[in-house]
Amino acid sequence: MENIANIFVKSIFIDNMIFAYFLGMCSYLAVSKTVKTSFGLGVAVAFMLTITVPINYLIEKYLLCKGAMTWISPSFADVDLSFLTFIVFIAVVASMTQLVEMVIEKFSPSLYNSLGIFLPLIAVNCAILGGSLFMAERSYANVGEAAVFGFGSGIGWLLAIVSLAAIREKIKYSKIPKALDGLGIAFIIVGLMGLAFMGFMGIKL
Amino acid sequence: MEKNRKERIFLDPLIRNNPITVQILGICSALAVTVKLQSAVVMALSLTFVVALSNVIVSLLRKTIPNRIRIIVQLVVVAFLVIVVDQFLKAYVFDISKQLSVFVGLIITNCIVMGRLEAFAMSNSPRRSFIDGLANGLGYGFILIVVAFFRELLGSGTIWNYQVVPQAFYDAGYMNNGLMIMPPMALIAVGLIVWIQRARQQKKEEGK
Amino acid sequence: MDRNKNSYIFIYSIILVVVVAGALSLVAVLLQPKQAKNYEIEQKRNILSALKINVETKEVESTYAKIVTEIAVDDSGNEVEKEDALVLYKAQTDKGLKFVFPLSGKGLWGPIWGYLSLDEDLNTVYGAYFDHKSETSGLGAEIATEHFQSQFSGKKIFNADNQFVSVKTNKRGAQNENEVDAVSGATITSTSVSEMIESCLNKYLPYIEKSRR
Numbered sequence: 001m002e003n004i005a006n007i008f009v010k011s012i013f014i015d016n017m018i019f020a021y022f023l024g025m026c027s028y029l030a031v032s033k034t035v036k037t038s039f040g041l042g043v044a045v046a047f048m049l050t051i052t053v054p055i056n057y058l059i060e061k062y063l064l065c066k067g068a069m070t071w072i073s074p075s076f077a078d079v080d081l082s083f084l085t086f087i088v089f090i091a092v093v094a095s096m097t098q099l100v101e102m103v104i105e106k107f108s109p110s111l112y113n114s115l116g117i118f119l120p121l122i123a124v125n126c127a128i129l130g131g132s133l134f135m136a137e138r139s140y141a142n143v144g145e146a147a148v149f150g151f152g153s154g155i156g157w158l159l160a161i162v163s164l165a166a167i168r169e170k171i172k173y174s175k176i177p178k179a180l181d182g183l184g185i186a187f188i189i190v191g192l193m194g195l196a197f198m199g200f201m202g203i204k205l
Numbered sequence: 206m207e208k209n210r211k212e213r214i215f216l217d218p219l220i221r222n223n224p225i226t227v228q229i230l231g232i233c234s235a236l237a238v239t240v241k242l243q244s245a246v247v248m249a250l251s252l253t254f255v256v257a258l259s260n261v262i263v264s265l266l267r268k269t270i271p272n273r274i275r276i277i278v279q280l281v282v283v284a285f286l287v288i289v290v291d292q293f294l295k296a297y298v299f300d301i302s303k304q305l306s307v308f309v310g311l312i313i314t315n316c317i318v319m320g321r322l323e324a325f326a327m328s329n330s331p332r333r334s335f336i337d338g339l340a341n342g343l344g345y346g347f348i349l350i351v352v353a354f355f356r357e358l359l360g361s362g363t364i365w366n367y368q369v370v371p372q373a374f375y376d377a378g379y380m381n382n383g384l385m386i387m388p389p390m391a392l393i394a395v396g397l398i399v400w401i402q403r404a405r406q407q408k409k410e411e412g413k
Numbered sequence: 414m415d416r417n418k419n420s421y422i423f424i425y426s427i428i429l430v431v432v433v434a435g436a437l438s439l440v441a442v443l444l445q446p447k448q449a450k451n452y453e454i455e456q457k458r459n460i461l462s463a464l465k466i467n468v469e470t471k472e473v474e475s476t477y478a479k480i481v482t483e484i485a486v487d488d489s490g491n492e493v494e495k496e497d498a499l500v501l502y503k504a505q506t507d508k509g510l511k512f513v514f515p516l517s518g519k520g521l522w523g524p525i526w527g528y529l530s531l532d533e534d535l536n537t538v539y540g541a542y543f544d545h546k547s548e549t550s551g552l553g554a555e556i557a558t559e560h561f562q563s564q565f566s567g568k569k570i571f572n573a574d575n576q577f578v579s580v581k582t583n584k585r586g587a588q589n590e591n592e593v594d595a596v597s598g599a600t601i602t603s604t605s606v607s608e609m610i611e612s613c614l615n616k617y618l619p620y621i622e623k624s625r626r
Contacts, residue, residue: 019388019389020388021237021388022232022236022237022388022391022392023311025232025236026229026230026231026232026316029229029232030229083288083291083292083437083440083441084288084434084437085310086284086287086288086291086310086313087281087284087285087288087433087437089310090280090284090313090314091277091280091281094276094277094280123276123280125314126311126314126315126316128314129310129311129313129314130307130311130314133307133310133311134307136307137307137546138523138546139523139524139546177400177404178407179400179403179404179406179407180396180399180400180403183226183229183399184396184397184399184400184403185396186396187392187393187395187396187399188392188393188396188397190389190392191389191390191391191392191393191396192389192393193389194387194388194389194392195384195387195389197389198387198389269416269425270416270425271416271417271421271422271425272416272417273417273422274422274425274426277426278425278426278429281429281430281433285433285436285437288437288440289437289440292440292441292444292448293444295444295448295451296444296447296448296451297447299448299451299454299455300470
């Protein structure tokens with residue numbers, strides 16, 4: 001239990017997808033102009049991470065790892081399909097995204113309209129695939145831990161994008177050198193936020 | 206005219222329309238690998254390879270790909286190439302592949318790759334697509350290498366793992382800036398590059 | 414031909430998947446031996462590193478073959494031929510006979526591992542090598558640095574009364590020859606290193622005590 005809380009806290013604050021690994025930057029910078037849309041995208045990303053990480057965990061553990069398929073037949077002990085990891089993970093991510101897109105389109109057309117072209121792009125959002133790859137890399141003990149990691153990373157991403165959007169909404173009123181305005185200043189703000197988040201380093205429960 | 210256009214395809218993405226600083230694409234996986242010049246170069250080469258080849262493949266297939274599963278087909282092509290790259294890195298430059306860890310896999314979702322496939326390869330001939338992919342990969346690599354150069358120089362006092370800051374500096378109280386190794390500094394570095402580049406472009410336009 | 418017909422899409426995807434899977438399997442099978450070799454070299458390099466021998470990648474194999482022999486021991490400390498017994502390494506270096514013990518444990522965020530080499534008296538530590546998967550960089554990750562590892566040289570795993578105490582990390586700094594300085598700010602990782610060394614050496618204790626006598 002303590003372990004799970006630890007993973008949760010760590011994935012939100014210390015190993016934050018944005019500030020520590022720059023994952024999902026493209027949509028992060030492009031969508032973070034207003035708080036409302038960024039909240040929508042953040043929720044979508046958090047949701048996708050929570051679903052795809054555990055699914056990919058199970059696939060990895062029971063199909064892809066070396067000797068993973070022994071539960072089907074002991075003769076598969078030497079089968080190592082881990083080179084297929086990337087392609088299987090991305091397939092899971094892409095198909096889940098398609099599903100979520102259809103659901104959102106049906107139940108919340110306004111959200112669907114405001115997110116515009118970014119929904120299909122969730123499939124190629126590095127944060128989602130990155131979540132699964134980090135999960136594989138760090139070899140979590142069970143599916144619960146993997147799910148908590150996915151959820152925590154998603155919340156971390158949500159937190160990051162909403163706070164950046166809030167800052168960018170305010171900064172519109174400031175005087176910024178013309179060449180730095182827009183993208184340049186956004187990069188620097190994210191960098192400074194990252195520095196602030198480094199204060200959480202070493203935190204644990 | 207035709208030649209001119211080809212040159213544009215190649216030169217544009219290098220500076221003026223650089224995928225990172227202007228199109229804001231592909232920052233995702235890139236910056237985490239810029240602590241050391243060596244890993245940045247390998248990453249840049251891997252990405253260039255993947256963009257160029259996937260551009261060619263998709264361009265060859267463009268007349269046969271069913272529109273409805275277009276994204277998935279593109280993803281499969283990219284994922285295939287990335288796995289090949291990853292396997293080769295593991296086999297031939299093991300040390301670097303350890304450092305790059307998951308970031309090679311993340312080339313799959315690098316927006317540059319998907320962006321070029323959608324925007325260019327789906328509607329252009331294989332040869333043009335190849336040049337376009339190559340140029341975008343190099344444009345991306347260029348920024349990566351610039352950032353990595355400064356981060357390694359200031360953060361570890363080395364370049365390409367060779368000590369360049371003389372020992373005398375350390376004796377005189379100089380210290381490596383540990384902050385440069387931390388992730389946020391990569392973002393700030395890119396921010397500054399964007400600033401410089403835009404400022405120069407503005408000057409050029411005003412001068413016209 | 415209608416590219417949006419279901420049957421076309423279906424056949425198209427099947428062909429795509431078959432082609433891709435075939436090509437990937439081919440690549441994987443061709444490169445497998447080379448990759449396995451890399452892992453092996455990596456392991457050997459780490460063992461050599463615990464013996465304070467740093468050589469170029471291409472010399473790892475030959476150096477290793479020259480000085481290191483692998484032996485296996487059972488629970489009561491006898492050398493055996495069995496495959497699944499505890500493995501340790503004997504090395505004939507130019508500084509005399511050394512014993513290298515593999516270590517593995519759990520750090521704060523993920524697995525940590527390493528090798529510890531002992532002098533011929535099986536008491537004095539000769540060298541140590543640690544690595545980790547995901548400790549905090551700048552804090553826990555310091556265990557993988559030369560600075561931390563070099564402290565272990567010359568420490569003892571038995572105390573003055575000849576009791577096995579292992580080598581521990583101490584937050585307040587090394588107090589005696591069974592302790593090294595912990596990494597400041599990384600208490601859990603440091604404690605994990607202590608625990609890893611103690612629990613792993615414990616398994617070899619019968620062998621160590623037998624050989625010391």
